[in-house]
Amino acid sequence: MTKGLHDCSEELRQVELKVTPARLAVLDVLEKTNKPIDIATIIDYLEANDIKTDPATVFRIINSFTNKGITKQIQLNEGKFRYEHASKKDHHHLTCENCGRIEDISDNFITDIEGKIKRNKKFLVKRHSVEFFGICKQCQR
Amino acid sequence: MTKGLHDCSEELRQVELKVTPARLAVLDVLEKTNKPIDIATIIDYLEANDIKTDPATVFRIINSFTNKGITKQIQLNEGKFRYEHASKKDHHHLTCENCGRIEDISDNFITDIEGKIKRNKKFLVKRHSVEFFGICKQCQR
């Protein structure tokens, strides 16, 4: 049993989710990928690693993860959701509309704005989604 | 022929889209609503106003509008798109997770960030999506 797997088991127990092979495998992809990933990609990964699961199960797993705060649901103006491990520090994405590459940028400005929104609008911000779309360095050549 | 209708016709001609009843009606809902609206709501409105159309047509209309820059596609972490008239000045939304109300806030901070992104990351931002979710004033009581 590797350290990696052990950590993931802990993570599941802490949110009172049973430790199952499918869940460990999904946690595994999320860690390996480190970018917002869609369900189809997760399923491909599981298949490639001979972990037999049903798509419905993967959807259920990801939903339980999101409910428990293990993952965050993200939308990049596609007709589907992507997911990212919630342990990543506050950050946003730069999505290249040409090659699809997704870069991260740190979030060191939204907090101020949320304070402003609270003062001016009396709206209590609980979460935000900040996404940038454009052309990445490589594709500008 | 009302002034309203005439304006909408102009808007369509300017982007080389033929002026049809369905398109005028969709432009009409978009103006009346003034908030990001989903396809189902547009269809409901058309039905309520006895404008006979097929859902496929509405999807096609909205897509052509978005391609021509008449509307903007927006995602509020639902499994679908919403659309908003592009003539609205740069702004973002505050979506209440309790009652669903959508408020606007003006955008007077993102421009700076895009300059920073360009300098630091050499990523050329072409558009952004900035959404806040939380609890609105009314629902905080």
Add this chain to the structure above:
DNA sequence: TGACAAATGCAAATAAGTCGCATATACTAA
């Protein structure tokens, strides 16, 4: 180890959106 709740697999259902094709309609130019 056995019981029980929770997780999974499978199949079917739903929702959002797309596509092909035949027909209808808006625009253009005569």
Add this chain to the structure above:
DNA sequence: TTAGTATATGCGACTTATTTGCATTTGTCA
């Protein structure tokens, strides 16, 4: 004003993303 043409629409089928019900399996914990 009208005929011709390109475009838009309606309809039906289809795809993709996601959900749900239900029977079965599997973690967990005493």
